[in-house]
Amino acid sequence: MLKQSRNNKSENIIEVKNARKIYRMGKEKIVAVDDVSFNVKRGEFLCLYGASGSGKSTLLNLMAGIEKLTAGQIMIKGHNIQRMSERGLAKFRQNTLGFVFQSYNLLNSMTALENVELPLVFKHMNRKKRRRLARQMLINVGLGDRLKHKPTEMSGGQQQRVGIARAFVSNPEIVFADEPTGNLDSKTSREVMDLIKGMAKANHQTIVMVTHDKDLAMYADRIIHIRDGRIEKIVDQLAGNTAETAETAEAGGPEENTGQTEQGLEALPAHNPG
Amino acid sequence: MRISDLLRMGLKNLFRRKVRTILTVLGVVIGCLFIIITISIGHGMDRSFEKQVKEYGSLTTITIDTYGAIYDDNGNWVGGQEQKLTKDLVEQIRAMDHVRAVTPVIYIYGRYISGKYESGANIMVMDRSVFEAFEFPELMFGEYPNDEDNSTIVFGYNQPWEFYESNPTSWMNVKYKQVDLQKDKIFFKFDEWRYQRNPRRKEFMLPLTNVAKMVETKAEYDYNAYMDLEYFEKIYMQYCNTLTLDDRKKAMKELDEYQQIMLNVDNIDHVEEVQDKIKEMGYQSNSLMQYLKPTIEASKTLQLIFLFLGAVSMFVSAISIANTMVMSIYERTKEIGIMKVLGCVVKDIRMLFLYEAGMIGFIGGVIGVGFSYLASYLINKYGKPLFGALVNRGGSYLGGTEVAEVSYSIIPLYLPLLGLGISVVVGLLSGYFPARRATKISAIEAIRTEN
Known part of the structure; x- marks a missing residue:
């Protein structure tokens, strides 16, 4: 349905303009995000890379509308998300956004299947249809035999797969991933990253990921280095050049990968950290 | 969320915290029971009162x-x-x-x-x-x-x-x-x-x-x-x-x-007034009202005490429902945050908590109604030492015959509905503020909460 617009490679799906976030701790002001501007293109895999406390997670939360900006504006698909009503934002999340969290954030009282179903429940989808979609999604992430398991009965990797299935089940245009492999060992991390990237590329979805792990950052099309709330540099992996400013030339483009399916995950080009 | 999903999720949540739910429900049961029994005894007394009036002549x-x-x-x-x-x-x-x-x-x-x-x-x-x-x-x-x-x-x-x-x-x-x-x-x-x-x-x-x-x-x-x-x-x-x-x-x-x-x-309400006027004229007069008044007053006092107990226990159960819901919100802060991030609208979260609170009231009401029928039966069968004196006192003054079949407690059809209604309303009212509080939880803080 959105194929046509998604194919428009130069379209900016997210525009961050002079975003600023200041926390007030008593009398002290902490500038978490300091006048940051950049764009995210449709279908792009963007990584916000930085040490802990650099403000990258805050930036992600700001983009997802979970936190409020102090100044500046963030546009997603042409909507100023900071101006949206709570209800509008909820509807927007239902239809456009998916989330993958470091600590999975699954509901422990529910089975894997029910967890994956949850975003569809909020969308008023009927039970039969959402069951089918959720089941298929869990099969896609390789948990076809874990449908009825509770999160507490699963390993971290499996839980994160459920988290990924949940994020992708409603086929969102943008998926936000906050340290998705933070709690996983390196082998599982790679599997999970391949899964996220494969699914996103297969459906031409945009991914914004936050990480402090350089290896993981290499999965991205573009890496924005964040330091002390500011953009330090932007590395365009596909073009191979480094820019000091927010404006980066569009090179290569995500089309290269659009034909890819989950089956081809293992064959993903290994990005060599320079 | 669809209504059916809301109901399923709410029931599941109640079931998840079985013991707490049962204890909270118990409070509602007692409140509902008291209220129904009070009113039913009122009806029983009215009935026996009418019987007496028929037997001993007109009250006017x-x-x-x-x-x-x-x-x-x-x-x-x-x-x-x-x-x-x-x-x-x-x-x-x-x-x-x-x-x-x-x-x-x-x-x-x-x-x-x-x-x-x-x-x-x-x-x-x-x-x-x-x-x-x-x-x-x-x-x-x-x-x-x-x-x-x-x-x-x-x-x-x-x-x-x-x-x-x-x-x-x-x-x-x-x-x-x-x-x-x-x-x-x-x-x-x-x-x-x-x-x-x-x-x-x-x-x-x-x-x-x-x-x-x-x-x-x-x-x-x-x-x-x-x-x-x-x-x-x-x-x-x-x-x-x-x-x-x-x-x-x-x-x-x-x-x-x-x-x-x-x-x-x-009119029955004018009996005393007319008697007072006759007294002013210098004459003493008698009426059945004089004899029955203490009985009526005693029964009204008893009912008032029961009603007070009912109201108090309803109030206590309202507090207990509110407490349960607040506890549940604390426990589920993270869950609420996740739901919000996944696109659950605020109205649905409020509805979910209101529904859970209302459900506690409803379950308590249903059980309370059941118990009140049982209690009514027991009162009618074994309650004579306690209620007999009140109901038959008017009779003993006038030397009337003992009434063979007396119902101390009568439950008309509307009463279970009333009891149920009160229970549900108490549930909803006491769930209202916790539910509002749940909607105010910030998603970011909820997600950061560990549990």
Whole structure:
């Protein structure tokens, strides 16, 4: 349905303009995000890379509308998300956004299947249809035999797969991933990253990921280095050049990968950290 | 969220915290039980009250006797006074507000004679116009005295008493006879011992040719006969003419004063007011209300106590529901945050918590209704020592017969619905603020919460 617009490679799906976030701790002001501007293109895999406390997670939360900006504006698909009503934002999340969290954030009282179903429940989808979609999604992430398991009965990797299935089940245009492999060992991390990237590329979805792990950052099309709330540099992996400013030339483009399916995950080009 | 999803999720959440849910529900059960039982006992008392009223006569009737007992405010007897009940007094009372009907009453005693048999006679003489206003019972046959024919004597269901031989051959073996009012020839005679008959006059004998009989009422009507005042005055004059000159004067004088005045008030609420006015005129009066008032008040007090207990326990259960919901929100902060991030609208979160609270109320209400039927059954079966005194007290004053089948607690159809409604409303009300609080949880903080 959105194929046509998604194919428009130069379209900016997210525009961050002079975003600023200041926390007030008593009398002290902490500038978490300091006048940051950049764009995210449709279908792009963007990584916000930085040490802990650099403000990258805050930036992600700001983009997802979970936190409020102090100044500046963030546009997603042409909507100023900071101006949206709570209800509008909820509807927007239902239809456009998916989330993958470091600590999975699954509901422990529910089975894997029910967890994956949850975003569809909020969308008023009927039970039969959402069951089918959720089941298929869990099969896609390789948990076809874990449908009825509770999160507490699963390993971290499996839980994160459920988290990924949940994020992708409603086929969102943008998926936000906050340290998705933070709690996983390196082998599982790679599997999970391949899964996220494969699914996103297969459906031409945009991914914004936050990480402090350089290896993981290499999965991205573009890496924005964040330091002390500011953009330090932007590395365009596909073009191979480094820019000091927010404006980066569009090179290569995500089309290269659009034909890819989950089956081809293992064959993903290994990005060599320079 | 769809309603069905909301319901499923809410039930699941309640079930997840079984023990807490059960304890909270228990509070509602007790509150609901108290409220239903209170109202049902109220209904039971109303019912037995109505029964008593039917048995002992109208509640709106006031009587004034020739001897008026004086009571203090606490109902203790402090003295008495002779009261002259004259025609003037009757007219004065007739002119009072709220008085629907008033009649002088004369009790006459004598004997019914039927051939060799006789029986005691007691007849109440009243103004024929009041039979209707006093709501006298229906008649099996005959008619009440009216303007065309005032000569009817109306017998209660158990009247006259059994006839016995006037001069039995042997006192050991008195014969009795069933007399048929409509067929047998019966005469009425005034008591002979009161006044001396002029020996030259023929004895006064009133043939009972025009009679009527009431249906059974199980009330005092059954044991009386009634006669019109005007007709009585006519026959009394005839009777007086048969007496000696001295006694005739004495007997005639009796007509100037009545033995009782009965009046009917238009509304139960005006009985006391009219009684007070009569008291101002210097006369003591009686009414059934006087006797029943302590009973009514006691039962109302008891009901009030129960209702208070019900309200208190409902209030406590409301607090407990609110507490449960607040606890549940604390525990589920993270869950709520996740739901919000996944696109759950605030309205759905509020609905979910309201629904859970309402469900606690509903389950408690259903169980409470069930228990209240059980409690009602037990009260009716074993509750006599506690409730019997209250319900039957009015009866014991008036020497009435024990009521065989008494329901102390009656649950009309609307009552379970009311109990259920109150329970659900209490649930929703006490869930409202916690639910609002749940919606205010910030998604980012909720997600950061560890649990």
